[in-house]
Amino acid sequence: MSEANIQSLAKTSWRFWRRWTSGRSTPAKTAGVEDHPGALLPRQTGFAIRIDKVEQDFGSFAALRDVSLDIRPGELVALLGPSGSGKTTLLRVIAGLNAPDRGAVYFDGEDATLLPVQDRRVGFVFQNYALFKHMTVADNIAYGLSVRPRRLRPSKAQIDAKVVELLKFVQLEGLGARYPAQLSGGQRQRVALARALAIEPRVLLLDEPFGALDARVRKDLRHWLRQVRHEIGLTTVFVTHDQDEAMELADRVVVLNEGRIEQVGTPAELYDQPASPFVISFVGEAIALPVEVEAGLVKFQGRELTIDTRGLQNGPAKVYFRPSDMAVAADGLGEIEGHVESVRRTPGGVRATIAIEGYDQTLEIDAPVERAARLGERVPISLSKARVFPVERKRQRTKVAAGA
Numbered sequence: 001m002s003e004a005n006i007q008s009l010a011k012t013s014w015r016f017w018r019r020w021t022s023g024r025s026t027p028a029k030t031a032g033v034e035d036h037p038g039a040l041l042p043r044q045t046g047f048a049i050r051i052d053k054v055e056q057d058f059g060s061f062a063a064l065r066d067v068s069l070d071i072r073p074g075e076l077v078a079l080l081g082p083s084g085s086g087k088t089t090l091l092r093v094i095a096g097l098n099a100p101d102r103g104a105v106y107f108d109g110e111d112a113t114l115l116p117v118q119d120r121r122v123g124f125v126f127q128n129y130a131l132f133k134h135m136t137v138a139d140n141i142a143y144g145l146s147v148r149p150r151r152l153r154p155s156k157a158q159i160d161a162k163v164v165e166l167l168k169f170v171q172l173e174g175l176g177a178r179y180p181a182q183l184s185g186g187q188r189q190r191v192a193l194a195r196a197l198a199i200e201p202r203v204l205l206l207d208e209p210f211g212a213l214d215a216r217v218r219k220d221l222r223h224w225l226r227q228v229r230h231e232i233g234l235t236t237v238f239v240t241h242d243q244d245e246a247m248e249l250a251d252r253v254v255v256l257n258e259g260r261i262e263q264v265g266t267p268a269e270l271y272d273q274p275a276s277p278f279v280i281s282f283v284g285e286a287i288a289l290p291v292e293v294e295a296g297l298v299k300f301q302g303r304e305l306t307i308d309t310r311g312l313q314n315g316p317a318k319v320y321f322r323p324s325d326m327a328v329a330a331d332g333l334g335e336i337e338g339h340v341e342s343v344r345r346t347p348g349g350v351r352a353t354i355a356i357e358g359y360d361q362t363l364e365i366d367a368p369v370e371r372a373a374r375l376g377e378r379v380p381i382s383l384s385k386a387r388v389f390p391v392e393r394k395r396q397r398t399k400v401a402a403g404a
């Protein structure tokens with residue numbers, strides 16, 4: 001988003017403020033707000049958001065397809081997916097920056113699909129900071145309040161007090177007089193968050209907020225954001241392609257692939273009950289091997305795998321399992337067999353790379369030092385848990401023109 005866009009957005013933010021403060025009914029009403037009189041940073045319950053069968057096309061390309069999602073008030077939801085999966089497009093639809101081609105968006109049960117961005121009570125933080133470079137940190141934070149029309153604008157003393165409070169909140173006390181160029185990347189992101197919060201939004205939208213930062217600063221900011229969100233209680237949606245970030249921060253994660261939702265779940269649900277090959281492969285590490293489903297049995301190289309086959313149709317399929325789901329079979333009777341291709345020492349023991357005969361595929365298995373495998377040794381492997389999915393057909397993302 002350009003600086004000019006943000007300025008115009010902030011300038012018009014007074015409109016929703018006026019509706020809010022004058023008590024007129026608004027499409028996105030105030031239900032659930034717990035303002036504390038006099039508090040500068042009141043704890044607020046955010047809006048519930050419902051996304052109903054939303055689709056977005058760019059020419060013949062379908063960026064979002066049949067996306068439906070319910071986000072609870074105060075929930076922190078991550079949109080996770082590979083590049084081009086539609087994360088930013090969905091965030092922009094929630095923000096009102098994109099009007100969906102089909103479907104609807106509701107805030108607290110009220111249709112907000114066509115509500116202008118400035119009327120939605122949403123705060124944004126983007127990856128590239130987008131702070132006003134020529135303004136001090138304090139002026140950046142105050143901007144959304146200071147551009148309100150005179151009769152709705154808080155007094156200068158009130159704005160100053162709010163800026164001081166927000167600087168304290170984002171742990172940047174005393175840095176109000178600096179310019180963005182005089183801050184670190186992590187500090188700039190915190191200023192961006194303070195600026196987004198100054199207008200008292202009910203929904204906070206973060207697009208790869210830590211994307212441009214180094215690993216250490218990302219980790220610190222994640223930790224900080226987790227604490228902050230408990231304090232402010234806003235409905236928050238953030239975009240990331242970093243699964244660790246999504247799993248660490250989010251109450252629920254929405255996994256997107258090629259414009260569709262593959263699965264919505266808590267981090268534990270995504271790890272333990274992945275709904276598709278894409279989810280098990282994208283969220284955490286997974287190994288996939290071709291199998292055959294025959295008369296209620298799953299077979300790999302003619303050997304039977306002890307896997308629940310309920311609901312599986314006969315035919316070619318793939319078995320997926322995580323490194324933690326396999327172990328060297330103590331009784332020597334493995335479901336999968338291979339030979340040790342290489343062994344290396346790790347802090348906790350040794351890690352052996354096992355080559356599976358007949359497949360261009362290796363498995364890595366950890367063992368204690370005293371059971372270190374020898375090169376070339378045959379290793380029987382048993383699986384404690386695995387999932388089988390039918391072989392998938394490639395999906396069409398580009399819309400086919402009628403009659404074509």
Ligand SMILES: Nc1ncnc2c1ncn2[C@@H]1O[C@H](COP(=O)(O)OP(=O)(O)OP(=O)(O)O)[C@@H](O)[C@H]1O
Nearest residue numbers: 058061063081082083084085086087088089090241
């Ligand atoms: N304005 C646009 N015009 C044409 N195509 C677009 C437009 N915006 C997005 N797209 C396309 O829609 C798809 C989804 O884009 P989107 O930015 O939502 O993906 P993303 O998951 O956020 O990716 P990334 O992680 O790389 O930012 C991409 O293929 C992108 O090229």
